[in-house]
Structures are given as structure tokens and as C-alpha cells.
Amino acid sequence: xxxxxxxxxxxxxxxxxxxxxxxxxxxxxxxxxxxxxxxxxxxxxxxxxxxxxxxxxxxxxxxxxxxxxxxxxxxxxxxxxxxxxxxxxxxxxxxxxxxxxxxxxxxxxxxxxxxxxxxxxxxxxxxxxxxxxxxxxxxxxxxxxxxxxxxxxxxxxxxxxxxxxxxxxxxxxxxxxxxxxxxxxxxxxxxxxxxxxxxxxxxxxxxxxxx
Amino acid sequence: xxxxxxxxxxxxxxxxxxxxxxxxxxxxxxxxxxxxxxxxxxxxxxxxxxxxxxxxxxxxxxxxxxxxxxxxxxxxxxxxxxxxxxxxxxxxxxxxxxxxxxxxxxxxxxxxxxxxxxxxxxxxxxxxxxxxxxxxxxxxxxxxxxxxxxxxxxxxxxxxxxxxxxxxxxxxxxxxxxxxxxxxxxxxxxxxxxxxxxxxxxxxxxxxxxxxxxxxxxxxxxxxxxxxxxxxxxxxxxxxxxxxxxxxxxxxxxxxxxxxxxxxxxxxxxxxxxxxxxxxxxxxxxxxxxxxxxxxxxxxxxxxxxxxxxxxxxxxxxxxxxxxxxxxxxxxxxxxxxxxxxxxxxxxxxxxxxxxxxxxxxxxxxxxxxxxxxxxxxxxxxxxxxxxxxxxxxxxxxxxxxxxxxxxxxxxxxxxxxxxxxxxxxxxxxxxxxxxxxxxxxxxxxxxxxxxxxxxxxxxxxxxxxxxxxxxxxxxxxxxxxxxxxxxxxxxxxxxxxxxxxxxxxxxxxxxxxxxxxxxxxxxxxxxxx
Numbered sequence: 141x142x143x144x145x146x147x148x149x150x151x152x153x154x155x156x157x158x159x160x161x162x163x164x165x166x167x168x169x170x171x172x173x174x175x176x177x178x179x180x181x182x183x184x185x186x187x188x189x190x191x192x193x194x195x196x197x198x199x200x201x202x203x204x205x206x207x208x209x210x211x212x213x214x215x216x217x218x219x220x221x222x223x224x225x226x227x228x229x230x231x232x233x234x235x236x237x238x239x240x241x242x243x244x245x246x247x248x249x250x251x252x253x254x255x256x257x258x259x260x261x262x263x264x265x266x267x268x269x270x271x272x273x274x275x276x277x278x279x280x281x282x283x284x285x286x287x288x289x290x291x292x293x294x295x296x297x298x299x300x301x302x303x304x305x306x307x308x309x310x311x312x313x314x315x316x317x318x319x320x321x322x323x324x325x326x327x328x329x330x331x332x333x334x335x336x337x338x339x340x341x342x343x344x345x346x347x348x349x350x351x
Numbered sequence: 352x353x354x355x356x357x358x359x360x361x362x363x364x365x366x367x368x369x370x371x372x373x374x375x376x377x378x379x380x381x382x383x384x385x386x387x388x389x390x391x392x393x394x395x396x397x398x399x400x401x402x403x404x405x406x407x408x409x410x411x412x413x414x415x416x417x418x419x420x421x422x423x424x425x426x427x428x429x430x431x432x433x434x435x436x437x438x439x440x441x442x443x444x445x446x447x448x449x450x451x452x453x454x455x456x457x458x459x460x461x462x463x464x465x466x467x468x469x470x471x472x473x474x475x476x477x478x479x480x481x482x483x484x485x486x487x488x489x490x491x492x493x494x495x496x497x498x499x500x501x502x503x504x505x506x507x508x509x510x511x512x513x514x515x516x517x518x519x520x521x522x523x524x525x526x527x528x529x530x531x532x533x534x535x536x537x538x539x540x541x542x543x544x545x546x547x548x549x550x551x552x553x554x555x556x557x558x559x560x561x562x563x564x565x566x567x568x569x570x571x572x573x574x575x576x577x578x579x580x581x582x583x584x585x586x587x588x589x590x591x592x593x594x595x596x597x598x599x600x601x602x603x604x605x606x607x608x609x610x611x612x613x614x615x616x617x618x619x620x621x622x623x624x625x626x627x628x629x630x631x632x633x634x635x636x637x638x639x640x641x642x643x644x645x646x647x648x649x650x651x652x653x654x655x656x657x658x659x660x661x662x663x664x665x666x667x668x669x670x671x672x673x674x675x676x677x678x679x680x681x682x683x684x685x686x687x688x689x690x691x692x693x694x695x696x697x698x699x700x701x702x703x704x705x706x707x708x709x710x711x712x713x714x715x716x717x718x719x720x721x722x723x724x725x726x727x728x729x730x731x732x733x734x735x736x737x738x739x740x741x742x743x744x745x746x747x748x749x750x751x752x753x754x755x756x757x758x759x760x761x762x763x764x765x766x767x768x769x770x771x772x773x774x775x776x777x778x779x780x781x782x783x784x785x786x787x788x789x790x791x792x793x794x795x796x797x798x799x800x801x802x803x804x805x806x807x808x809x810x811x812x813x814x815x816x817x818x819x820x821x822x823x824x825x826x827x828x829x830x831x832x833x834x835x836x837x838x839x840x841x842x843x844x845x846x847x848x849x850x851x852x853x854x855x856x857x858x859x860x861x862x863x864x865x866x867x868x869x870x871x872x873x874x875x876x877x878x879x880x881x
Contacts, residue, residue: 148861149446149453149530159455159529166521170559177563177593181578184589192584266576276577276584283576287567 157321164325168332171295175336178288182343185280192277197348199264199271200285204255205345208248209337215244216334223327226310229317235310238323241330242303245296252293285344292336299333302326357760357857372457373860378443379758380464385431385439386827388471391478392426393823395419400782400813408800416799417484418500424487425505429512430471432743433601436608437554438467438519440750441547443758445523447851447858448541450532450867455525463518470512477504486797488598491579491590495571502572506565513558513565516604520554523547532850534869538632541849541873542625545632546611549639553600553607557643561597564590588653595646603642605739606706607635609746610677613699616753617681619847620696621688624874626680634673641670651722660719667717674710678703689879693845694768698749701776702742709737712787727797730790733783741779748775748826755830756844760857761837767829775822781815848874 150156186193222237263271264282272278306326309315315323358375361367368376398419402410411419442460446453454460477483483505485494494502527548531540567578568590577583579590618625625631647655647663655663681703690696712734715721725731748771755763785808790796794805801809843852848871854863 147457149451149455149457151866155529159525162528163456163521163525166524166555170517170521170555173556174559174563177560177567180593181567181589184586185578188586189584267574279576280578280584283570283578287570 153318160321160325161328164328168328171332175288175291178284178291179339179343182284182288185277185284189277189280192272192275193281194348195272195275196278196281196285197344199262200345201255201258202345202349204251204258205341208251208255209341211244211248211251212334212337215241215248216331218244219327219330222310223320223324226316226320226323229320231310231313231316234316234323235307238303238307238310242300242307245300245303245330248296249293249300252289288340288344292333292340295336296333299326299330302329356859357855358860359760359857361860370461372453372461374442374446374454374457374460375758375858377460377464378439378441381434381438381442381467384464384468384471385434388426388430391475392423392431393820395423395426397816397820399423400816402799403801403809404813406801406803406806406809411799413799414484415482417486417797418478418482420797421483421486421505422478425474425483425509427739428487428601428605429509430467430474432605432739433516433554434467434519435743435747436612436750437523437547437550437604438463438515440612440747440754441523441608442519444754444851445526445544445547446530447757447854447862448544448849449526449530450535450850450863450869451526451530452861452863454522455530456522459518460522463515463522466515466518467512470508470510470515473504473508473511475508477501477508480504488594489565489568489590490594491568491571491587492581495568495579496575503569506569510562510565513562516554517558520551520558523551524555527551532867532869535850538628539869539872540632542614542628542631542635543608543611546607546614546635549635550604550607552636552639553604553642557597557600557604560593561601564593564597567593588650591650591653592646595649596643599646599649600639600642602735602738603638606742607638609702609743609750610635612746612750612753613677613681613702615847615849616695616699616749617684618874618876619753619845620693620699621685621690622876622879623684623688624872624876626683626686627676628873630676631680634676637673638670641666641673645670645717648717648722651719652726664717664719668714671710671714671717674706678707678710687879692769694763694765694772695749695753697769697772698745698752698775701772701779702745702749705737705741705745705776705779709734709741712737725790727795728790729786729794729796732796733786733790736783736786740783745775745779748772751830752826753845754851755833756840757851757856757858759834759837760840760855761833761835762840762844763826763833763837764829767825771822771825771829774818774825778815778818778820778822782812782819783815785809785811785815848876 146153147156150159218237219241222234222241225234225237259265263269265286266279266283270279270282303326306315306323310323358373361373368380371377398411399416402408402416408416481501483498483500483502485498485500485502489502489506527540527544570576571579577585579585579587581587614625614631645663645667647659648667651660651663712730716725716731716734752763752768755761789805789808792805794801840856842854842856850867850869853867
């Protein structure tokens, strides 16, 4: 990547920056619609099978889900602070915030791993030994649970990779100030990972617990 | 900086093509690849038409017939029609029309071609190792539970090609927002750009839903968990909702770009500004928006409630309004114009007739009671071929001829071009008009055999298909010939407006010697004298 250098199709760095920002927003719109199919499926089956989904929704690990929500929301804050520092060309602060964001993201994955192990232990994987075998809709619930959280984790992993690239550059004083577009865009992507969890958390961990 | 000659001369080795980031060369890469898919898909259509020449199944087994119509549908929809005008002509023309040096993300543009090729190879692999028999719609639970064909490979191919569409659409939207030449305001844009913009919105917002739908279908097929399987509590109609949420907007991906080409050509060959610029521009956006709200009309007979059906029916009628605005405005543009009938214009006049028939029969199908009678018959086949072939393929041919001098720097032979346009029109109508009658009489789609009383119309249709084939082969031959031997083209052979005509034919690698400045509205043709 020839960061910070004006590409030939643009007249100014500002125009180039605007274009990549718009491009990333559009990309995130496609990502939301990609997840949208799953949200749609969840909404439909939640409506059709309220009892089966209520039974299944109580079995998710509330502790892990809540800790993760806290971790990821905090990482959203640290990332925003990192981007802000990068825009002000404060490389040491920016690299510290980005590193902290990576740590929080990694912690999320660790908690998720513990949670997955616990889920498997409790036979919450759809299939032959499924815990709620007498409840086919619960099977659909957990099928959606694994797909949605798994897909989210994949996106988070990609985000960690991007953050690592940003961190390596920022600590050497690159990708900040006028050439900080990549840092800002990574922050935008991280925000998306955050927002998806903000929807997944209440859907999968909260709404079926009150019944 | 532009002393390096035109874009075709900027390197002749394979690497200079396969690693190019020049939007013009990428457009040509797309042209070459979609033509291969077109030939294969047309072969499948030819096999079907031959089989249907006689009432009994004699040429193909029913299982092979199923594979043929699946191959035809999948290749034509995802590997020819969707990339046809956007990825070939759009890639070539959009930056030129904008007065830009390239698209906003040239490397992403090249990546999208590679994704398209990888997806295409997977689809071809699925066909070669045995084919798929689900139809291009992959309805569950047949596709997930019962079909013993290569559904997963085919779905993976479409999934990957879908990301190629997304990246192309994203590139166009950002370019149109950010790379317009000085003075080129939104309301001075050529209408082709408005239609490409609207198409790109659909590509970007609908394709991810298809990706998720195919993913769910694939997961269901591999693990059999039950999301679409009624035996396990799942709902196969949910698949149809998700599938058509993409695939109905996709129908507009397959017509909006053609409407953009029409606006360019109608104005050029009647030497007049478009009638009601803002209406034509916004009708493209309206079609894109309304197109997202009508998917349910594919499912009137899939146990949809009467209320939902009524709403979807009404919304489907509404799409006819912006479409009709376009046709009326094109007609009004012709009025008192100085009309000439070069090849692109002949194709476009044919298009207006075919699109009107296709659009009006769409109204039949959007009507609840009529649809119950016509659903899954040849009437539906005829309807969407009038839109997709009569609409998109015809306008693709029109645009290809119109911009051919710009692309190659050579003129095609005019008389042969006019002949080909007429042959296409005649062959098309003879192929598909009898299918309206067949459908009305009750012949269902997707069967390899039929009762003998339908034979007359099927023979007519097959005869028409052979004329249609000539209508495709003829341009293939003379366009190829003209690339080397055609008359050398001037920068602006049609005397058209638009920035793409302000540079040389073919354009230099960076499109313009200096950034053009726009000071006039689109289609600013000199006033006509009586």
C-alpha cells in the first residue's frame, strides 16, 4: 500500500480520503445486509416459535455474553480515542490506544472461546446429542446462535488483523495526521464489529430471559 | 504524460492485461469473459428449444433437461446479464463520462474481475462434473435435502461472483460521488450515470442478502439442521422470501443499465435534449427503491396471506409508473427530433417496443387473480425474456455498437449492423411471443415433454430461436472483423455530447490530455432548424 501518497485518479488527498471513507461506509452497509438475512431469520422464527425460543434463550451463557458486551463497548471507546490521537498526529498515544483495543478484542475472543467450550459441554450444539432434543425450534435457535456469533467472531478476527497492521505503522509514526485515512477506516470497521454485537447481545442473551 | 499512445497500445503482453488497473482494459476483460458464458448459456437454451420441438421427450432425459435450464438460468443471470452493461460498458464508459482518469478504486476493480472469474470457474466446474438440477432459484427443501447434484459448488460460485458485483457497484457509487469533473453537477450527469448509480445501489444493498441466503442454504444442505426443512420446524417459504429479496431487485439490475443506454442513444440520434431530464433521472432511483419492495409477487401462490398479497400486488403496479415515465419521455424526446436510424438507434427502437410488451405483461402477472392462472407457465418465461433479452441484451448490443468506435477506434459496418438489429428483433419476437400464448393456454415451465396440442407454438418458438442465433452470430463476426479492418473512427463519429466523445478514439491510458471542464447541461445539442 502506498499510504499517504496521492493516487493518480484523485486531485487531492482530501478527495482521496473522502472517497475511501464513502467506500468503507458502503462496504459496511453490505455487511449489515449480509447479517440482515440472519436477523430476518431470527425474527421470523422468534415470532413463529415463541416457546421453543424462550426455552433455548435461557440456556445461553449470560455472564460470558455480558462481559463480552462490556469488553467490546470499551474497545469501541479506546479505538475512538486512538483514531482521535492519530488525527492529532500523536503517535505514542495513538499506538497505546490501538494496542489496548487489540487487547480488549483478544479478551473478547478468549471469553467467547470459554463460552463456546461451555456450550459444547452443555450439549447446545444442534445435532444428535442436543440438550433440548424434544424442542426442534430450540435447535433452530442454537443453529442461528452459532452462525451469528461465529460470523461475528470471524469479522472480529479480521478486525484484529487490521488493528495489528495499524499498530505497526502508527508506532513508527506513520498513518497519522494527513496520512491517517487507513487508521480512521479501521476504526470505522471496528465500530461495525461493535454495533453487530450490540444487536446480538440482547437478541441472544436477554430478550428470552424474562418469560 | 499522454504521449504513450492509446490504452490498447500500453503494453501487449498477457501481464499488461491480467494485472491492469485501467478501467478500460478491465471492461474488455469482462467483455471477453461474459461472452464465453453467454455462448455456453445459449448452448443450453438451444438444447432446450430442440428438445421442445416435439411433444415427447426424445433428445434429453428429463433429468438432463433440468440441468440444462439450470445451467441456462444461472449462467445467463449471474455470469452474463448482471455484469453485461455495468461491468463491460459501465467500466469502460463511467470514468470517461465523469471526466476522470479512472474509477475511485482501480485495484478493487481488478479484484472484482478476478472474483468473477473464480466464481465462474466454480460454476463451470459444477456443470462439467455433472450439473445442477434445482433451477437458478435453488428452492428449498429440494436444493437442501433432495437434489443429488452439485448444488454446493454452484452456490459457492454464485456467492463469490456476488462479491464481484458488490465491489463493482461500490466502485461506481464512490466514483460518481467523488470523481466528477469540474462543473459536472449531478443534474448535468448523462442519464447513463444516473441509471448506473441506481443499479449500483441495488448491487451493493441486495447482493449481500443473496450471499447470506446461499450460505444458509449451504449450511442446511451440509448439516441438515432444519432452518428451511418443514420436517424439523423450518420454513421453506423463508428461503423464498430471502431469495427474492435479492432476486427481484436483481431483475432491475438487469434492466436499469439498459435504460441508461437508451437515454444516451435516443438523444444522440434525434439530436435533442432528453424530454424531462429530472423525471428520467429520478425514475431510475424510484425503480431501484420500489424494486426492493415487490419481491412478494413471486410468491402469490406460496401460501401468502391475501393481505400481504394485495400489498405486494399494489407495490408491483407502482413500479410500472417510473418505467412508463421513461418510455413516455423517450417517445417525447423523439417528437420533432432529427431522427436517423443508425444501428444503435434501430436496436433502441426495437427495445422500446419489446420493453413495452414485457412491462405490460408484467402488470398481468402482478394482478393476484391472473397470476394464479399464469404462475409457473410459459407466460412468465415470455414476460421476463421480453425484459431481459428484449430489454437488456438489446440495449447491450445497442451500447456496444454505439461505443464500439470509442472502444476500438474502428467503425463497424453500418449496413450489416442495421441488418443484425432487424434480425434480432424478428427472431426474438418469433421465439418468445408464442410462449405468451403457450403460457396462457396452460403449458407449465420446466418440463421436457408436453401435450401434442402445444406443438405448433413450440415449433414457432424454436424456429425463432434459430433466427435469433443469427442475430447474435452476425454482430460477433463483423465486430471481430472490424476491430482490425473497420474504418478508422474519429473521436466523435456520432456528433454526440458527453465527455467520452471529447477524447480520442480509443482514449489514451489516462483518458484525457487535460481534465475537462463542463459548462453545459447534458445533451446540449444545437437547436434544430425546420
